[in-house]
Amino acid sequence: MEHGGGASPSNLLDDAVGPLAGRFVAVEDSGCNLAAQRDNKRFFFFDMLTWEYPGEKIRDKEKTSGGGLVALYGEIQKVISDLPQERKNSVTIIIDDVSLMEVAAKGSTNLVLDFLHYCHTLTSELGCSLVALNHEDIYSSSERPTLILQMEYLAGILIKAEPLATGLAKDVHGQLTVLNRGNDGQGSRYKICNFHFRVKENNVEYFYPGSRT
Amino acid sequence: MAAFKPRTSSFSRNFSASSSLSHTPGLKRGPNGTTFISSGIPDLDKILGGGFSLGSLVMVMEDAEAPHHMLLLRNFMSQGLVHNQPLLYASPSKDPRGFLGTLPSAGSSRDEKSSKRESDQEKGLRIAWQYKKYFDENQQSIESQRDEMLLMLLDSKQEFCNDFDLRKPLDRQFLIGKQIDCVSTQDSPNLVALRDRCATFLSQFSRNESSVFLAGRITIQSLCAPQCAYSDMEWDVLSFLRSLKGMVRSSNAVALVTFPSSLLSLSTSKRWQHMADTLLSVKAIPDEDKDLAKLLTGYQDMVGLLNVHKVARINTQVPVILEATTFSIKLQKRRFLVLECLNQAPIDGSSGSSYGTSGSCSGSSKTGRLDF
Numbered sequence: 001m002e003h004g005g006g007a008s009p010s011n012l013l014d015d016a017v018g019p020l021a022g023r024f025v026a027v028e029d030s031g032c033n034l035a036a037q038r039d040n041k042r043f044f045f046f047d048m049l050t051w052e053y054p055g056e057k058i059r060d061k062e063k064t065s066g067g068g069l070v071a072l073y074g075e076i077q078k079v080i081s082d083l084p085q086e087r088k089n090s091v092t093i094i095i096d097d098v099s100l101m102e103v104a105a106k107g108s109t110n111l112v113l114d115f116l117h118y119c120h121t122l123t124s125e126l127g128c129s130l131v132a133l134n135h136e137d138i139y140s141s142s143e144r145p146t147l148i149l150q151m152e153y154l155a156g157i158l159i160k161a162e163p164l165a166t167g168l169a170k171d172v173h174g175q176l177t178v179l180n181r182g183n184d185g186q187g188s189r190y191k192i193c194n195f196h197f198r199v200k201e202n203n204v205e206y207f208y209p210g211s212r213t
Numbered sequence: 214m215a216a217f218k219p220r221t222s223s224f225s226r227n228f229s230a231s232s233s234l235s236h237t238p239g240l241k242r243g244p245n246g247t248t249f250i251s252s253g254i255p256d257l258d259k260i261l262g263g264g265f266s267l268g269s270l271v272m273v274m275e276d277a278e279a280p281h282h283m284l285l286l287r288n289f290m291s292q293g294l295v296h297n298q299p300l301l302y303a304s305p306s307k308d309p310r311g312f313l314g315t316l317p318s319a320g321s322s323r324d325e326k327s328s329k330r331e332s333d334q335e336k337g338l339r340i341a342w343q344y345k346k347y348f349d350e351n352q353q354s355i356e357s358q359r360d361e362m363l364l365m366l367l368d369s370k371q372e373f374c375n376d377f378d379l380r381k382p383l384d385r386q387f388l389i390g391k392q393i394d395c396v397s398t399q400d401s402p403n404l405v406a407l408r409d410r411c412a413t414f415l416s417q418f419s420r421n422e423s424s425v426f427l428a429g430r431i432t433i434q435s436l437c438a439p440q441c442a443y444s445d446m447e448w449d450v451l452s453f454l455r456s457l458k459g460m461v462r463s464s465n466a467v468a469l470v471t472f473p474s475s476l477l478s479l480s481t482s483k484r485w486q487h488m489a490d491t492l493l494s495v496k497a498i499p500d501e502d503k504d505l506a507k508l509l510t511g512y513q514d515m516v517g518l519l520n521v522h523k524v525a526r527i528n529t530q531v532p533v534i535l536e537a538t539t540f541s542i543k544l545q546k547r548r549f550l551v552l553e554c555l556n557q558a559p560i561d562g563s564s565g566s567s568y569g570t571s572g573s574c575s576g577s578s579k580t581g582r583l584d585f
Contacts, residue, residue, distance in 0.1 A: 047459070048455075049455060049456070049458055049459030049462060050456075050459040050460075050462075050463065097487075099484060099487065100455065103448065103451045103452050103455050103484070104452070104455075106448040106449075106452070107447070107448040135483065135487055137483050138480050138483045138484055138487070139480060140479075140480075140483075141478070141479035141480050142480055168532070168534050169534065170534050173532055173534070199530050199531050199532055200531060201529065201530070201531055204530075
C-alpha cells in the first residue's frame with residue numbers, strides 16, 4: 001500500500017508511515033515536539049495542501065505549472081542557505097507525498113522528477129538527506145511507472161510499508177521491508193531486513209516478526 | 214524514556230478544554246483536541262469512534278449499480294440542518310435545490326428499535342444504580358466521573374445524532390431561513406466556480422484558538438460525474454480536491470464528497486482515495502444471490518454493504534484498527550438506516566444485533582486516556 005523510497009544515510013526507520021502521521025512526520029523515534037522545534041528554527045514546514053503555486057490557479061492552466069515546484073525548491077534552498085554553517089550538513093528534507101507534487105504539477109512527471117533531482121543534488125553537495133514518500137498502489141496499473149521506478153533507482157535506502165497479508169491487527173500495524181543498498185563506498189553490500197511495526201502515541205515500535213507474542 | 218516525560222513527548226496536541234463545546238448541539242469533543250460532527254447515522258458515528266472529525270475530508274466511493282451513497286448523503290445533510298449548521302450542496306443535477314425536498318426528517322417518536330435500545334440502556338443503568346448501593350461512598354470521585362460520562366452519553370444520544378426517518382420529508386422549518394448554498398456542477402466548464410464557492414463558504418468557519426460554536430458541512434455529490442464538463446480533466450479535479458482538503462483542514466467544517474470510482478482510471482481512483490481523510494465505499498447487494506444468502510444472516514433485510522477503508526486521524530499518529538470494516542446497510546422498518554456487523558451463517562435466521570459495542574472505538578478512546 002505505502003511506498004517509502006528515499007535516500008537517507010542515517011535514521012533508518014524514519015517515518016515511512018505518512019498517511020497515518022498526516023502532517024506530523026516523525027523526526028526521531030523518541031518523539032519530539034515539532035511545534036517547539038519550529039519555534040527553535042530547527043523545523044521548517046511547507047504545507048503542500050495550502051501551498052499557493054504561482055500561476056497554478058485552475059483557470060490559467062496554459063501557464064507553466066512547474067512554477068510552483070520551482071518556487072518550492074527556491075524556498076528550500078533559501079532555508080538551507082540561511083542556516084548556520086555547522087548545521088548545514090545535517091539537514092533532512094522530508095517530502096510527505098510525492099504524488100501530491102504530481103497533482104501540483106498537473107501530472108507532469110518530468111517536473112516532479114526534476115524537482116527530486118534538484119533535491120538529490122543538495123544531498124550530494126551538502127551531505128543532507130532526502131526522504132520522500134510515495135504511494136506505490138497509484139502506479140500499479142500503469143505499464144511503465146517512470147516516477148516510482150526512478151525514485152527507487154536513485155534511492156540509497158528503500159523502505160516499503162505494507163499491511164500484513166492477514167490484515168490489520170491491534171498489536172501489529174504493518175510491516176516494513178528495508179532495502180539498504182549500502183552505497184557508502186564499501187562495494188556492493190546489499191541488505192534486506194523485514195520488521196513489523198506498531199504505531200504508538202509518541203513513537204513507533206519496530207520488532208522482528210514473531211518476536212512479540 | 215521517563216526523562217522525556219514533561220514536554221518533548223508530543224505527537225498529541227495540547228488543547229485547552231473548552232467547556233462550551235459540550236453545550237453546542239451537534240458537536241462533540243473527541244480525543245486529542247478533535248471535535249466530532251455527526252454523520253447523521255448513529256451506527257456510523259459509533260463505528261468511526263464518534264463521528265466525522267471537524268476538518269476532515271470524507272470521501273465515499275459510489276456503487277455503479279445502486280444509489281446507496283445517497284443514503285449517507287441525505288442523512289449527513291439532514292443532520293446538519295437539524296443542528297442549524299450551514300450547508301453547501303453541490304450536485305450534477307440541474308436543480309440541486311429540489312433535492313432538499315427529499316431529505317429525511319428526524320424520527321420524532323422513537324420507533325420500536327430505538328426504544329428497545331433505550332430500555333436496554335435503562336436496564337443497564339438500573340443495575341448500575343443498585344450496585345452503587347453496595348459500593349458506598351468510598352469511590353465518589355470515580356462515581357462523579359462516571360456520572361459525567363453518562364451525562365455526556367445521554368446528551369449525545371439526544372442531541373448529537375438523530376435517527377432519520379427516510380420516509381418522512383424534512384420539515385420545512387429546517388429549510389426556511391437556513392443558510393443553504395446550492396451549486397449545480399453541471400453548468401460550469403471547470404471547477405474554479407465550485408472552488409470559489411467552497412472557499413467563501415468555508416471562510417466563515419476558519420479556525421481560531423477560541424472554541425468552536427459553529428460548524429459547516431459541504432456535500433458534493435458525484436464529483437466528476439460524466440455530465441460535468443470537466444469529468445475528463447483528471448488533474449484539475451485532483452487539484453480541486455487538494456485545495457478543498459487544505460481549506461477544510463483549516464476550518465471547522467467537514468466535506469463529504471461522493472464519487473463514481475468505477476468511472477475513473479485505477480490510478481486516478483487511487484489518487485483520490487489517498488486524498489481522503491476518511492474513506493468509505495458502498496456496494497449494492499444483488500437481489501437474489503443464493504450463495505451470499507446462505508453465507509450471511511439477515512440477507513433479506515440488507516440493502517447494501519458499507520466498507521470503511523480509512524478513518525481520519527487528526528493530531529495523532531496512532532491508526533484506528535476497527536474490528537470489522539464491512540457492514541451491512543439495513544433499513545429498519547423501511548425507515549431508519551442501521552449498520553450492522555456482518556454475521557456469518559449461524560443456524561437460525563435471526564438478524565444480528567445493531568452495531569453498538571464499545572469495542573469499536575476502543576482504539577481511539579484508549580489513546581485519549583494515555584498520557585504518559
